[in-house]
Amino acid sequence: xxxxxxxxxxxxxxxxxxxxxxxxxxxxxxxxxxxxxxxxxxxxxxxxxxxxxxxxxxxxxxxxxxxxxxxxxxxxxxxxxxxxxxxxxxxxxxxxxxxxxxxxxxxxxxxxxxxxxxxxxxxxxxxxxxxxxxxxxxxxxxxxxxxxxxxxxxxxxxxxxxxxxxxxxxxxxxxxxxxxxxxxxxxxxxxxxxxxxxxxxxxxxxxxxxxxxxxxxxxxxxxxxxxxxxxxxxxxxxxxxxxxxxxxxxxxxxxxxxxxxxxxxxxxxxxxxxxxxxx
Amino acid sequence: xxxxxxxxxxxxxxxxxxxxxxxxxxxxxxxxxxxxxxxxxxxxxxxxxxxxxxxxxxxxxxxxxxxxxxxxxxxxxxxxxxxxxxxxxxxxxxxxxxxxxxxxxxxxxxxxxxxxxxxxxxxxxxxxxxxxxxxxxxxxxxxxxxxxxxxxxxxxxxxxxxxxxxxxxxx
Numbered sequence: 094x095x096x097x098x099x100x101x102x103x104x105x106x107x108x109x110x111x112x113x114x115x116x117x118x119x120x121x122x123x124x125x126x127x128x129x130x131x132x133x134x135x136x137x138x139x140x141x142x143x144x145x146x147x148x149x150x151x152x153x154x155x156x157x158x159x160x161x162x163x164x165x166x167x168x169x170x171x172x173x174x175x176x177x178x179x180x181x182x183x184x185x186x187x188x189x190x191x192x193x194x195x196x197x198x199x200x201x202x203x204x205x206x207x208x209x210x211x212x213x214x215x216x217x218x219x220x221x222x223x224x225x226x227x228x229x230x231x232x233x234x235x236x237x238x239x240x241x242x243x244x245x246x247x248x249x250x251x252x253x254x255x256x257x258x259x260x261x262x263x264x265x266x267x268x269x270x271x272x273x274x275x276x277x278x279x280x281x282x283x284x285x286x287x288x289x290x291x292x293x294x295x296x297x298x299x300x301x302x303x304x305x306x307x308x309x310x311x312x313x314x315x316x317x318x319x320x321x322x323x324x325x326x327x328x329x330x331x332x333x334x335x336x337x338x339x340x341x342x343x344x345x346x347x348x349x350x351x352x353x354x355x356x357x358x359x360x361x362x363x364x365x366x367x368x369x370x371x372x
Numbered sequence: 373x374x375x376x377x378x379x380x381x382x383x384x385x386x387x388x389x390x391x392x393x394x395x396x397x398x399x400x401x402x403x404x405x406x407x408x409x410x411x412x413x414x415x416x417x418x419x420x421x422x423x424x425x426x427x428x429x430x431x432x433x434x435x436x437x438x439x440x441x442x443x444x445x446x447x448x449x450x451x452x453x454x455x456x457x458x459x460x461x462x463x464x465x466x467x468x469x470x471x472x473x474x475x476x477x478x479x480x481x482x483x484x485x486x487x488x489x490x491x492x493x494x495x496x497x498x499x500x501x502x503x504x505x506x507x508x509x510x511x512x513x514x515x516x517x518x519x520x521x522x523x524x525x526x527x528x529x530x531x532x533x534x535x536x537x538x539x540x541x542x543x
Binding site for chain 1: 393394397398399400402403404406423424427430431434438439440441442443444445446448449450452453455456459460463502504505506507508510511514515518
């Protein structure tokens, strides 16, 4: 026993290394799974405050471009309202909408922390449970496509797992022929303006500059523009092809985002959980 | 250990971590090379620190970085690995009773020793960091490339900082 003790204390550097390294790896693995209890991240009060205060400067620098994008969106919405007003009311038939409330409601949020340089990137926004944010809510950028999903929520802050993360998959389709695939980022590519669509069946014809929109099969509403095709048909050797696209969204200048509340999300997940596993 | 040495290290911790979180977090070359200069703090810790304290400091530093990077555990494991390599390297190259200098800086130890020391520690740190972050082997070669480029970038910045604050001891 004494010899063992001498042995351990002589090579203490190695044993300490094993202990601390194991703690680190365990934390990483637990952090990768979706159900997590530890919150040492930017939804934390201290960390969140630091980012919130520091973002003031960046906010002023980007004010011009943010204003422009909001003005563009405003103009688009105004046109749509005008188009609705100009419908010939004499011909209208009264339709009773029993649902009454729209399925999707938008909630605007400000980005207080953003990263694009890592393999797995997270965004922190200044809304939390107090504003009705829940995990897995989809997040989009004003007029420029998808951003990601809400990952962790605290009272007044939330982290968003951005599209630039290895675990983010979004169901998208080619607008022209509705070929459905799965939008992913990474995979020997670290350009934040490019992404890949996987698992599109080979018999679909996809052209350069085709528009890609969300399919509506994941939590996102259908028809949100995502990007344009920049390299159609990277052959994978099986029955599916991969497409490279240019994203509409510029993650490096993200300032404001919309979080989408889906009224039927809970119903949908409960219903789909009843299905037997596909394997 | 003098109280001045402790104070220097605490100040260095704050400066390097703020530098990393506020500035370098947003910096990268074509998203391929991202520098992690905060490890200079761990490299420059005094010789006389007991191993357990060294590991605890590395653990806390890594955890702080993880909180700001939203990558719980990744930096922690990487920092602990760095400290392991540091202890091994110092025990091999510096005689145990001959700690004439308090800290392993460039000015104290000479350029050859310091470069090799920084090289080994940086790459140990980066390899653990990038592979834990990616956590899959399908992107092995790509991750390795990113790791090598980032390592060179970090090493360059560390050497640069050391040369700026270079003060050779008068003997």
